[in-house]
Amino acid sequence: MSYLPLEAAFDEPKRMESFAKSKTILTSNPPPYDRKKAEQIAKISTNSGHDSPRQPAYTNKVSKISENVKFNPQFDPKKIDPIAKPVTNSSTNQRPAPSLRTPANSEIPVTSTTMSTGAAVSLLGNTKTGDTKITSSTTNQGQGNGNSSHSDSLESSSAPLKPHTGGDVRWDAINLINSKGNSIGVKNFDLLKRLGYGDIGSVYLVELRGTNTHFAMKVMDKVSLASRNKLLRAQTEREILGLLDHPFLPTLYTYFETEKFYCLVMEFCSGGNLHSLRQKQPNKHFTEEAARFYASEVLLALEYLHMLGIVYRDLKPENVLVRDEGHIMLSDFDLSLRCSVSPTLVKSSSVHVGAGGGSGNGGILDEEYAIHGCMQPSNFFPRILPKRNRKSKSDFGLFVGGSMPELMAEPTNVRSMSFVGTHEYLAPEIIRGEGHGSAVDWWTFGIFLYELLHGTTPFKGQGNRATLFNVVGQALRFPESPQVSFVARDLIRGLLVKEPHKRIAYKRGATEIKQHPFFEGVNWALVRSAMPPHIPEPVDFSQFPRKESSPAEKKMPDLGGAKTNNTPNDPSYIDFEYF
Numbered sequence: 001m002s003y004l005p006l007e008a009a010f011d012e013p014k015r016m017e018s019f020a021k022s023k024t025i026l027t028s029n030p031p032p033y034d035r036k037k038a039e040q041i042a043k044i045s046t047n048s049g050h051d052s053p054r055q056p057a058y059t060n061k062v063s064k065i066s067e068n069v070k071f072n073p074q075f076d077p078k079k080i081d082p083i084a085k086p087v088t089n090s091s092t093n094q095r096p097a098p099s100l101r102t103p104a105n106s107e108i109p110v111t112s113t114t115m116s117t118g119a120a121v122s123l124l125g126n127t128k129t130g131d132t133k134i135t136s137s138t139t140n141q142g143q144g145n146g147n148s149s150h151s152d153s154l155e156s157s158s159a160p161l162k163p164h165t166g167g168d169v170r171w172d173a174i175n176l177i178n179s180k181g182n183s184i185g186v187k188n189f190d191l192l193k194r195l196g197y198g199d200i201g202s203v204y205l206v207e208l209r210g211t212n213t214h215f216a217m218k219v220m221d222k223v224s225l226a227s228r229n230k231l232l233r234a235q236t237e238r239e240i241l242g243l244l245d246h247p248f249l250p251t252l253y254t255y256f257e258t259e260k261f262y263c264l265v266m267e268f269c270s271g272g273n274l275h276s277l278r279q280k281q282p283n284k285h286f287t288e289e290a291a292r293f294y295a296s297e298v299l300l301a302l303e304y305l306h307m308l309g310i311v312y313r314d315l316k317p318e319n320v321l322v323r324d325e326g327h328i329m330l331s332d333f334d335l336s337l338r339c340s341v342s343p344t345l346v347k348s349s350s351v352h353v354g355a356g357g358g359s360g361n362g363g364i365l366d367e368e369y370a371i372h373g374c375m376q377p378s379n380f381f382p383r384i385l386p387k388r389n390r391k392s393k394s395d396f397g398l399f400v401g402g403s404m405p406e407l408m409a410e411p412t413n414v415r416s417m418s419f420v421g422t423h424e425y426l427a428p429e430i431i432r433g434e435g436h437g438s439a440v441d442w443w444t445f446g447i448f449l450y451e452l453l454h455g456t457t458p459f460k461g462q463g464n465r466a467t468l469f470n471v472v473g474q475a476l477r478f479p480e481s482p483q484v485s486f487v488a489r490d491l492i493r494g495l496l497v498k499e500p501h502k503r504i505a506y507k508r509g510a511t512e513i514k515q516h517p518f519f520e521g522v523n524w525a526l527v528r529s530a531m532p533p534h535i536p537e538p539v540d541f542s543q544f545p546r547k548e549s550s551p552a553e554k555k556m557p558d559l560g561g562a563k564t565n566n567t568p569n570d571p572s573y574i575d576f577e578y579f
């Protein structure tokens with residue numbers, strides 16, 4: 001049995017608190033925008049004058065692993081990699097169903113969201129099938145104190161089936177333990193390295209003992225969360241991770257708690273994040289081809305999230321991780337907003353989004369039909385019921401006029417009043433305190449694309465306060481260098497429209513953006529098989545010392561209940577980075 005020095009590694013709530021203040025903002029119900037108030041907000045949320053929020057104080061220290069990323073100058077996203085294997089779900093390599101603590105077909109309520117109406121939504125997840133039903137409840141995030149209306153417990157359990165990860169050896173390893181009737185806990189993992197930390201927890205590279213399978217484990221201190229009123233954020237992240245089943249989003253393999261910590265076990269990404277990767281590029285910006293690749297994967301991830309009624313709200317290159325094979329994984333969901341969606345079938349034949357601000361109108365929809373059905377993360381088979389004049393079945397043929405039907409489930413009308421995000425990425429409607437919905441993700445997508453291409457964000461001021469003013473009041477400008485194509489600038493212009501309802505994708509979501517000429521030639525169905533522009537060096541996991549040799553292990557029978565006395569002299573201590 002080996003033991004882990006998590007207690008010592010994580011006992012820094014004060015430092016994390018001040019870090020949080022400088023990095024992201026999360027307050028509820030900000031006052032309506034006016035100059036004085038905006039100044040106050042800026043003061044509260046920053047060490048004024050310091051350019052802190054985007055300072056990658058921690059991303060530089062994420063992992064030495066992530067420094068070895070190769071640039072592939074041959075990259076062309078329009079060429080499909082013939083070697084890359086799409087993941088199959090054949091019955092032979094489909095992983096077995098994880099053993100679940102919950103009886104089959106029982107429904108586990110997962111909670112929360114904030115909406116303008118005050119009504120909230122509870123997603124009832126059937127852990128056996130992975131189905132998710134959307135029903136209404138009266139939970140209101142804004143009223144909670146962060147822990148009272150939510151279970152403080154992140155129960156030990158395997159996540160529901162994730163068909164796109166069929167054949168994944170990590171599932172086999174996890175399921176093997178479950179099949180023996182043992183519940184997975186911290187005792188099953190060796191901690192190899194601290195990868196980084198955020199506002200609500202630290203993330204470690206871990207190995208499932210004896211299996212040679214590796215994961216990223218996010219560890220959150222219960223006392224620290226409770227004292228800083230952040231239990232709800234931890235809960236939100238766990239719930240959202242449990243819903244996800246998408247190649248560009250994290251897979252939650254399992255989660256459990258010890259006496260002191262909540263632990264989320266996710267996929268490990270060896271390539272670091274796009275912020276670090278961008279800084280290693282010539283002139284610190286990506287080529288247009290590389291930017292198109294990353295933007296297309298992020299777009300698909302956002303589209304999927306919106307379909308599930310999740311507004312991501314924290315898009316920035318730091319949160320876009322690079323997987324072993326070079327594809328991306330959007331991470332960090334504790335600031336996300338969950339809400340109800342009204343999935344709509346948009347029967348569109350040839351809507352081609354025009355450029356710039358005008359595209360915010362989204363073109364003309366031929367017809368709209370309400371879809372009443374379950375949002376099923378794994379298998380989305382909506383029943384289509386016409387909202388207006390009921391039509392015959394043939395009217396809903398899959399190919400209308402040679403084009404595919406479009407599903408749209410933008411949570412556009414949701415109105416959260418939270419003041420949340422990272423300064424340079426905050427949408428104007430958030431700063432103005434008007435309430436916001438999914439359009440904030442399209443704004444941040446515009447900032448993100450701008451940054452990938454230019455190496456800087458468009459409204460960055462001398463300090464956070466100036467940045468906020470610029471976001472709201474300054475016109476979008478493009479520098480002369482680097483040269484960026486007309487279509488790229490046109491898309492960015494359409495995304496960075498200050499009025500959310502005029503912003504591209506406001507009406508038809510990701511579909512509008514996909515049809516923009518910037519993405520011309522992208523094969524959306526095969527993006528996950530395209531050759532990424534950068535492939536991280538494979539990780540040699542044997543470089544990390546294991547705990548078996550550590551005498552400290554013998555002193556700590558169980559991390560959760562243990563009183564650890566880890567010190568810098570303790571041999572187990574050196575395996576972790578302290579900041």
Ligand SMILES: Nc1ncnc2c1ncn2[C@@H]1O[C@H](COP(=O)(O)OP(=O)(O)OP(=O)(O)O)[C@@H](O)[C@H]1O
Binds near residue numbers: 059201203268335
């Ligand atoms: N799955 C992963 N694989 C590899 N590294 C990861 C993974 N998840 C997180 N990290 C690293 O750990 C760091 C901390 O992640 P975490 O999500 O806790 O913090 P964050 O992104 O700063 O967000 P927040 O402050 O909102 O919690 C990240 O910056 C990232 O570099």
